[in-house]
Amino acid sequence: MTKTHPITLDDAEIESVVAGTHGDPFAILGPHHGSAGWHLRVFAPEAARVWAIGPAGETELPRVHGAGFFAAPLSDALAASYRLRLAVGGRMLEREDPYRFPVLLGDLDIHLLMEGRHLRTFEKLGAHLLVADGVAGTHFVVWAPNASRVSVVGDFNGWDGRRHVMRLRHNAGVWELFIPGLANGTHYKYELIDRHGALLPLKADPYGHFAEVPPRTASIVADLADRDWADGGWMAAQAKRNDRHAPISIYEVHLGSWMRVPEDGNRMLTYVELADKLSAYVKDMGFTHVEFLPVHEHPFSGSWGYQPVGLFAPTSRHGDPDDFRLLIERLHVNGIGVIIDWVAGHFPRDAHGLHYFDGTHLYEHEDPRLGLHKDWDTYIYNYGRTEVCNFLYSNALYWIEHYHIDGLRVDAVASMLYLDYSRKAGEWLPNRHGGNENLEAIDFLRRMNEVVYAEHPGAMTIAEESTAWPGVSKPTWTGGLGFGFKWNMGWMHDTLDYFSKDPIHRRYHHDKLTFGLLYAFTENFVLPLSHDEVVHGKGSILGRMPGDEWQRFANLRAYYTFMWTHPGKKLLFMGQEFGQQSEWNCEESLDWDVLRYPLHQGVQRLVRDLNRLYRVEPSLHQLDHDPAGFAWIDCNDRDNSVLSYMRKGFDETDFCIVICNLTPVVRYDYRVGVPLGGDYREVFNSDSQWYGGSNIHNGDGCTAEDEPWQGQPLSMAVTLPPLATLVLKRA
Incomplete structure (x- = not known):
């Protein structure tokens, strides 16, 4: 495009250029055509002399301002094709003039x-x-x-x-x-x-x-040219692997502390090292997916990534973007899906970030009653602003498209939904109807889910939502928020509270294990034992278990087996799969050295075998979110702290019987109702000596007898090991 401007500039315009205050430099700098022909203006404060050079010759531009403003007429031929030559510090440099190029944004x-x-x-x-x-x-x-x-x-x-x-x-x-x-x-x-x-x-x-x-x-500046991905097989099956009828067992990982290199200054692993080590470990353990704590660039390591500044950049702590793509590719090649925690609920106040970006509250609300999270001292996105929502929608698609991410777990959804979240009276503003619902955030979440699932039907979105908000994982056309899954925070808190009790008192808390089944199918739930449960003085999951050492490990094994046989997808934070003793520390490696001890080895074997059982038994995953997939046998034996239930798949005759004995008392000839005759064999026993248990079991199995019991037409006598969960299946 030919630029026209008077050949002679007034001193004020030149002064604004050299002072760096002129808001429209293309009106001044570069080639301009006027009544007297072409004129070139260059601001190069580093240069002693400047020339325009090209096939048509060269012209030196006289200095017209002492701060480095040069200008001169150009011939038509030289104006059509020129470069700049600059004398800088005794050297001659050549470069293109950025102010000769037209607009590129269409x-x-x-x-x-x-x-x-x-x-x-x-x-x-x-x-x-x-x-x-x-x-x-x-x-x-x-x-x-x-x-x-x-x-x-x-x-x-x-x-x-x-x-x-x-x-x-x-x-x-x-x-x-x-x-x-x-x-x-x-x-x-x-x-x-x-x-x-x-x-x-x-x-x-x-x-x-x-x-x-x-x-x-x-x-x-990073070159994100299309990668020649080697995960085509995974991507072709992505929708099937992420489906709500599929087995989904998630290993939650903080990349900076999963494993470190103590002999090299306790440094973190690189993405390339993780591609080898993490993918091999997760595959061996049988998890179907990994979930990374936020990988976005973040200034403060202690935020674990939950206070991101670079929402489009994987953190450089472990390598460059292509290294991160290698990690994802390697996980996919090994049959493992990748979920990332996605933070659209808040951002930090760091001066180089989004806060007060152009001298106004561009991304956040100006009023702190709408735009400030006091819990985290962070800012809240203005979901009522079109450009801000567009920024976040695009970011969701960016990770799925550029990095082949399989799912986004959206952090802190409750803080987005409620205007009075963690606020006292007078610290928040009601919506236009006088309520506490954040209507703009609700619209944003619905639209985000619609965009993700429309553009990538095989991907998944997961909400960390800690309240009873209805329809979080229901379609938007039914009034839901449109997520694929929701973390079941109520189940997590109730069951952890139950298992922390001394077994002698558990009869008084029996409802902590049964209450979750009253709402288990209202959402597509994921059962999470996440990083939040092993920080801030809470200790480890193993550390919550009561009793002596043997009982603590037995309780943990029984709990995990209950979790893996309970309706809902599974999530376990790293380290808990081998009974980490200490509370998680993001600056240190997991306590891998405890795997020298048999009881920790036993927990690791148990989780590995549970993942296999969960994958190969359709009844344990196909109807995780459908009441047809679960039936109580007996939920009322609180005096013995025993639970029994059935899990069923699409084929109702292919079911599993689960019995939990949550006291250290061995129960012989414990009668359990069953729907069909035949022999039932143990397919899993958390008390097996292979896992560190006392190895009390049912030998060759149990035979159904013609004795109605617990609402079932038949029953069988079962030996219940102490502090253990059994899974039996009809032979």
Whole structure:
């Protein structure tokens, strides 16, 4: 596009350029055509002399301002094709002029951005390597509608915000600039001046694909060209693997503390090392999925990733983005799905982040009664703003598309749904109807789920929602929030409370194990024993178990077996699969050394075998979310602390009988009702000596007798081991 401007500039315009306050540098710099022909203006404060050079010859640009403003007429031929030559520090450098390139962000993109219908804003905003007019470089685009000037700064320009001022696309409030010659690995930030002329702290790119290792905070240009993925087999079966009728057993992992290298300064494993070690371990243990605590770039390690700044960047603590893609690919090749914790509920107050981004509360609410989480001292996204929602929708798709993520577990959904979440009277504002529901957040969550499932039907979304909000995992067209699954926090709290009781008192708390079945099928539940249950003074899961050492491990084995046979998908935080003794510490490795001891080995074997049982027995997973998949045999034997129930699959004749004896008393000839005759054999016994138990079992099995019992037409006499859960199946 030919730019026209008077050949002679007044001193005020030149002064604004050299001062770095001019908001429209393309109106001043670069080639301009006027009545007297072409004129070129260059601001190069680092240069002693400047020339325009090209096939048509060269022209030196005289200095017209002592701060480094150069200008001169150009011939038509030289204006058509030129580069800049600069004398800098005794050297001659050549470079392209960024102010000779036209706009690259298309009008359709602008239109969709303004309407909030651009579902893949990550393809346009941020830093993208491309070739413009035959020249390779990086195209930068950032949304900052209330800034009076935005610049790209980095090592390439001495972090001087005067030198690469961006062009404002007024309609959308986005700024863009193509900087020729900038390649993969370039460190950069944005320098902004607010509407009042105040210089703001340097900002990382909200759409940055990569960042420096904290505590450094610059964004890094990253080439996210299409990878030649080797996980085609997994992706073809993704929908089947993530289906609610499939076995889903999730291993929750914090990448920084799963395993460390003590002989190398206790350093964390890299993504490449994790690709080998973690995928092999998870496959051996039989988990179907891993769930990573947030992998987004975050400045404070102690937040575990739940206070992210770089929502589009996997943390650089373990390697670069392509290394992270290798980790996911390796897990997929080994038959393991990947879920990431996704934080759309809040963001931290770090100066280089989203807070007060362009000198206004751009991403967050201005009123702290709507926009501040006191629990975490973080800001809340303004879900009523189209561009903010678009940013988050795009981010959800970004992880699924660029990284082949199978699912998003959305953190802290309850804090999003309620305006008065963790707030006292007077600290929150009601909605337009006078209620405490955050109507904008509800609309956002519904739309986010609709977008994810419409674009990627094989993916899954999971809500960490700790209240009784109805229909969290129901379709939006029925009034639900549209999630695929929901964490069952009530089950977790009730069962942990029960198993922490001394067995002599458990008869008085029997309902803690049975109450969950009153609502077990109201949602598509995941049963979580997550990281939140092993921090902040709570100790480990093993540490909650009462009794002497043998009883503590027996209780843990019985609890896990109850969990794996209970309706609902499974989630277990790392370390608990081998009975971690100590509370989780994000700065240290798991206590792998305890696997020297037989009881810990036994717990690990138990979890491995439970995962196998859960996968191969259809009755234990096919109807996890359907009342047809569960039936009590006896839920009322509180005096003996015994529970018995059936799990059923699509084939009602293919069922499992589960019996839990949750006291240390062996119960001989304990009669249990069964629906069909024949012999029943143990397919799982948490008291097996293989797991560290006392090895009390039912030998070759039990035979159904013609004696009605517990509402069943037949029954059998069973030996119940102490503090154990049995699974029996009709032979």
